[in-house]
Amino acid sequence: MSSGSVAVIDYGMGNLHSVASALRHVGAGEVLVTCDPEAIRAADRVVFPGVGAMRDCMAEIRRLKCDEILAEALVQQHKPVLAICIGMQALMDSSEENDGVPCLGLVPGTVRHFGNPLVAADGERLKVPHMGWNAVDQVREHPLWAGIENGTRFYFVHSYYVHAQDRELVTGALHYGVDADAALARDNLFAVQFHPEKSHTAGLQLLKNFIEWNGKC
Amino acid sequence: MGLAKRIIPCLDVDNGRVVKGVNFVDIRDAGDPVEIAARYNEQGADEITFLDITASHEGRDTTVHTVEQIAENVFIPLTVGGGIRSVQDIRTMLNAGADKVSINTAAIHNPDLVRESAQKFGSQCIVVAIDAKRVDDVDGAPRWEIFTHGGRNPTGIDAVAWAVKMAELGAGEILLTSMDRDGTKNGFDLGVTRAISDAVEIPVIASGGVGNLQHLVDGIAQGGADAVLAASIFHFAEYTIPEAKAFMAARGIEMRL
Numbered sequence: 186m187s188s189g190s191v192a193v194i195d196y197g198m199g200n201l202h203s204v205a206s207a208l209r210h211v212g213a214g215e216v217l218v219t220c221d222p223e224a225i226r227a228a229d230r231v232v233f234p235g236v237g238a239m240r241d242c243m244a245e246i247r248r249l250k251c252d253e254i255l256a257e258a259l260v261q262q263h264k265p266v267l268a269i270c271i272g273m274q275a276l277m278d279s280s281e282e283n284d285g286v287p288c289l290g291l292v293p294g295t296v297r298h299f300g301n302p303l304v305a306a307d308g309e310r311l312k313v314p315h316m317g318w319n320a321v322d323q324v325r326e327h328p329l330w331a332g333i334e335n336g337t338r339f340y341f342v343h344s345y346y347v348h349a350q351d352r353e354l355v356t357g358a359l360h361y362g363v364d365a366d367a368a369l370a371r372d373n374l375f376a377v378q379f380h381p382e383k384s385h386t387a388g389l390q391l392l393k394n395f396i397e398w399n400g401k402c
Numbered sequence: 403m404g405l406a407k408r409i410i411p412c413l414d415v416d417n418g419r420v421v422k423g424v425n426f427v428d429i430r431d432a433g434d435p436v437e438i439a440a441r442y443n444e445q446g447a448d449e450i451t452f453l454d455i456t457a458s459h460e461g462r463d464t465t466v467h468t469v470e471q472i473a474e475n476v477f478i479p480l481t482v483g484g485g486i487r488s489v490q491d492i493r494t495m496l497n498a499g500a501d502k503v504s505i506n507t508a509a510i511h512n513p514d515l516v517r518e519s520a521q522k523f524g525s526q527c528i529v530v531a532i533d534a535k536r537v538d539d540v541d542g543a544p545r546w547e548i549f550t551h552g553g554r555n556p557t558g559i560d561a562v563a564w565a566v567k568m569a570e571l572g573a574g575e576i577l578l579t580s581m582d583r584d585g586t587k588n589g590f591d592l593g594v595t596r597a598i599s600d601a602v603e604i605p606v607i608a609s610g611g612v613g614n615l616q617h618l619v620d621g622i623a624q625g626g627a628d629a630v631l632a633a634s635i636f637h638f639a640e641y642t643i644p645e646a647k648a649f650m651a652a653r654g655i656e657m658r659l
Contacts, residue, residue, distance in 0.1 A: 198524075200496040200497065200499065200500070202497065202498075202499045203473060203477075203499060203501065206499070207477055236523070236524050236526060236527065237522075237523060237524035238521065241521075301603060302603070305404065312605045312606075312628055313604070314525065314526060314574055314605070315405065316526070316628070317408050317628070317629070318406045318408070318448060319404065319405045319406070320404075336403065338403075338406060342479075342526040344525070360404070380479075383478055383479050384478075385443070385446075385478050388477060
């Protein structure tokens with residue numbers, strides 16, 4: 186499958202400029218930053234990004250009906266979908282953020298706080314948010330890992346982390362005081378906690394893999 | 403492997419030009435922030451900080467344009483600071499392609515800006531910059547106070563207490579600059595770095611005074627910083643980013659190599 190067009194779902198939460206420019210940089214044919222259902226429906230691939238607080242994100246996702254259009258792309262249209270950071274968290278059943286927020290329930294599992302204080306096995310106190318470059322253990326093979334060495338560092342910035350119920354879905358693992366899911370994959374869905382658009386060459390490689398991906402594991 | 407400590411080169415930009423001097427061997431137009439940011443990106447910098455020191459209002463448009471150009475070419479986190487006074491200023495910089503915005507003086511005049519912007523844009527993109535100067539108590543106990551206007555104006559605010567307050571209001575990170583050390587090349591003020599790093603849960607970036615690579619190590623190993631920011635040692639090509647990382651890694655600091 187050629188790279189075709191990519192719709193970056195814009196529900197008004199934060200800067201999607203860098204996601205779009207990184208996709209263009211790796212050769213995506215057409216990149217639309219939009220919440221228009223028709224445009225998203227017509228795109229070959231969908232990126233579901235997000236930054237900010239979960240309660241506000243979910244409110245906007247629902248208000249703009251991005252939940253319906255995302256589910257359609259994922260389940261009915263079977264298009265390759267890449268969820269990033271809050272986008273990945275929003276797929277789960279619920280998040281502990283903002284005193285508990287129900288999420289989209291598209292992937293069974295929860296979003297948990299890193300804990301305060303968070304302490305490493307050697308007793309070192311760990312800062313929250315988990316901000317910076319951490320190693321991702323590629324626990325399962327996947328086309329989106331192509332050309333990226335196992336253990337490569339990606340850029341993370343988050344205070345909450347995903348724990349998928351079905352451990353078979355975990356494709357990338359992260360350790361920061363606790364074991365957290367760095368990447369999940371199911372059929373045509375790939376979800377990452379880190380920011381590929383900010384992860385230099387490894388991140389760009391992952392985005393390139395995504396625009397060349399046929400949506401099969 | 404765990405989370406790597408970060409090296410952040412800083413560009414001080416006035417009217418679209420990098421000041422404080424930059425001297426890369428193979429860059430002719432030494433003051434172009436877009437070119438310099440791209441170079442640091444290639445070298446493996448972990449983030450880039452862009453500090454706008456433009457005084458004029460018109461110059462701000464230049465800044466936005468420069469940030470846009472940097473964001474087109476740099477795929478690591480970009481922080482923009484200097485002259486950020488309102489939610490609108492933050493929105494403008496984020497829309498231009500900044501990943502984080504650093505708030506300094508405005509946080510002192512209006513702490514609620516930190517709360518409001520963290521709620522609106524998320525803590526992950528709100529950095530509070532603290533310019534601290536040592537002002538010991540009468541009994542000699544170390545104390546640091548926040549100064550504005552390049553270290554000239556005291557505020558009476560205790561730097562450690564302020565950092566704690568900013569974290570409570572929703573700051574995602576503290577950029578701590580020692581006004582005593584800035585420009586001296588004598589190393590970070592490790593005392594205030596350690597005091598603030600121990601007092602807050604959020605990451606702390608140490609800044610001000612880096613003259614050699616051992617200073618970077620000290621900022622993390624002794625100061626407890628999560629990231630180190632430097633300008634002149636990299637601008638003048640005294641050291642490259644890979645050299646700095648290799649030096650730090652050889653001394654037991656976890657780095658992204």
